[in-house]
Amino acid sequence: MARILLGVCGGIAAYKALEAVRLATKAGHSVRVVQTPTSERFVGGASFEAITGAPVLTSEFAPDPARGAFPGDPPPQHDPISHLALVGNADVFLIAPASANTLAKLAGGFADNLLTSAALAARCPLIVAPAMNDAMWEHPATQTNLATLRARGVHVVDPGVGQLASKGEHGVGRLAEPAELLAAVERVLGVDADLAGLRVLVTAGGTREPIDSVRFVGNRSSGRMGFALAERAAARGAAVTVLAANVALPHAPGIAYREVETAAQLAAACAHEFPRCDVLLMAAAVADFRPVAPAATKIKKDADAPDSIALERTPDILAGLAQQRTLRQTVVGFAAEHGDGALDYARGKLARKRLDAIVVNDVSQPGIGFDTPDNAVTIVTPERERPLSRAPKGEIAAAILDEVVRLRAIRDADGTSGSPAGRAARV
Numbered sequence: 001m002a003r004i005l006l007g008v009c010g011g012i013a014a015y016k017a018l019e020a021v022r023l024a025t026k027a028g029h030s031v032r033v034v035q036t037p038t039s040e041r042f043v044g045g046a047s048f049e050a051i052t053g054a055p056v057l058t059s060e061f062a063p064d065p066a067r068g069a070f071p072g073d074p075p076p077q078h079d080p081i082s083h084l085a086l087v088g089n090a091d092v093f094l095i096a097p098a099s100a101n102t103l104a105k106l107a108g109g110f111a112d113n114l115l116t117s118a119a120l121a122a123r124c125p126l127i128v129a130p131a132m133n134d135a136m137w138e139h140p141a142t143q144t145n146l147a148t149l150r151a152r153g154v155h156v157v158d159p160g161v162g163q164l165a166s167k168g169e170h171g172v173g174r175l176a177e178p179a180e181l182l183a184a185v186e187r188v189l190g191v192d193a194d195l196a197g198l199r200v201l202v203t204a205g206g207t208r209e210p211i212d213s214v215r216f217v218g219n220r221s222s223g224r225m226g227f228a229l230a231e232r233a234a235a236r237g238a239a240v241t242v243l244a245a246n247v248a249l250p251h252a253p254g255i256a257y258r259e260v261e262t263a264a265q266l267a268a269a270c271a272h273e274f275p276r277c278d279v280l281l282m283a284a285a286v287a288d289f290r291p292v293a294p295a296a297t298k299i300k301k302d303a304d305a306p307d308s309i310a311l312e313r314t315p316d317i318l319a320g321l322a323q324q325r326t327l328r329q330t331v332v333g334f335a336a337e338h339g340d341g342a343l344d345y346a347r348g349k350l351a352r353k354r355l356d357a358i359v360v361n362d363v364s365q366p367g368i369g370f371d372t373p374d375n376a377v378t379i380v381t382p383e384r385e386r387p388l389s390r391a392p393k394g395e396i397a398a399a400i401l402d403e404v405v406r407l408r409a410i411r412d413a414d415g416t417s418g419s420p421a422g423r424a425a426r427v
């Protein structure tokens with residue numbers, strides 16, 4: 001089990017850090033806590049000490065009675081020279097809640113208190129879980145600081161949407177829930193196998209619908225999002241099959257890949273694989289239209305070039321699969337929308353296609369979506385919406401899988417799929 005160093009910044013959400021520590025210790029991890037001086041105005045060190053069974057540090061000038069050791073480890077015979085012994089012994093450093101002020105200091109490399117000094121000295125993975133007012137979160141300074149930290153390999157647990165600390169305020173900025181914080185820690189450490197025993201089917205890439213033997217109707221999907229989902233799911237213990245439509249990316253070991261080209265081939269492969277999967281992640285961009293009568297040979301431009309190409313609708317593969325789903329299956333769709341109304345369209349698709357979740361992105365935003373390494377999405381489920389700010393597709397994939405785990409936990413708890421769609425599913 002891991003040695004988790006928790007850094008607590010000032011903010012109402014500091015109380016959630018207590019619950020995160022309780023969950024982490026219950027899961028068998030040993031936890032030490034460092035606080036910023038401001039955070040003590042919200043939660044006292046005595047509460048963390050009671051749960052961790054170890055002293056809490058706030059100042060780089062006060063000696064550590066445990067000499068940098070984590071609970072369960074023997075303290076060294078000698079006093080460590082550095083006040084940074086604690087972070088030196090940690091497997092992971094989680095800062096939750098991370099205030100806008102501390103994020104700015106981390107991005108700038110400041111080391112003006114014990115928490116920021118420890119972060120600067122950390123050789124272990126660093127995770128930040130921001131919590132703040134929505135205006136502060138959305139401010140370009142905060143977003144730029146987060147981008148800087150991400151570019152340095154810092155993991156970010158995005159805040160959720162909901163009621164904020166100020167009375168009556170609602171928006172993005174709520175600290176992620178304690179269970180999500182622990183999941184992020186375990187994921188970074190690679191100690192979680194929360195998808196072990198599950199068969200995950202991922203569709204990726206974009207279908208190509210032939211016009212003739214050399215031309216096609218297609219789209220700009222690169223398959224990066226689907227491949228990231230597959231790799232993350234496999235890392236978390238799932239048995240993963242990918243149906244790859246025209247993807248030119250490397251294959252990861254341990255994952256089964258099947259190549260398809262057209263929507264019809266993808267539909268056939270899905271029909272074969274879906275009944276034996278527990279989770280379907282339908283990330284492929286399936287062509288909505290295809291030429292009615294593709295030519296078997298190459299159409300010559302001078303001789304027989306048509307004035308127009310007649311198109312027909314392709315069957316909606318996802319909607320068809322969702323009709324046959326069983327109670328044990330979790331079905332996630334994806335939607336690339338352009339501009340205003342993206343969330344409304346996504347909500348409509350969630351209900352119409354009877355999905356557990358739909359992941360929507362606004363492809364009108366520069367730098368995200370098709371054929372880019374980054375994405376910014378909102379995960380829409382019947383009872384909540386989780387916006388994820390711009391991040392590498394691997395991180396977005398991890399958050400989508402967290403949502404799958406959450407939905408399946410709800411299903412296991414109350415015997416439904418966690419969504420009205422699943423509740424209506426065949427058993």
Ligand code: CTP
Pocket residue numbers: 263282283284285286287288314315316317318319332333334335336337349
């Ligand atoms: N999908 C599918 N079969 C299709 C079209 C789409 O299975 N023939 C799936 C995609 O893989 C994705 C979701 O449905 O998971 C997208 O829904 P869709 O309604 O097709 O979204 P858009 O193509 O964005 O639709 P629209 O043009 O209606 O906005």
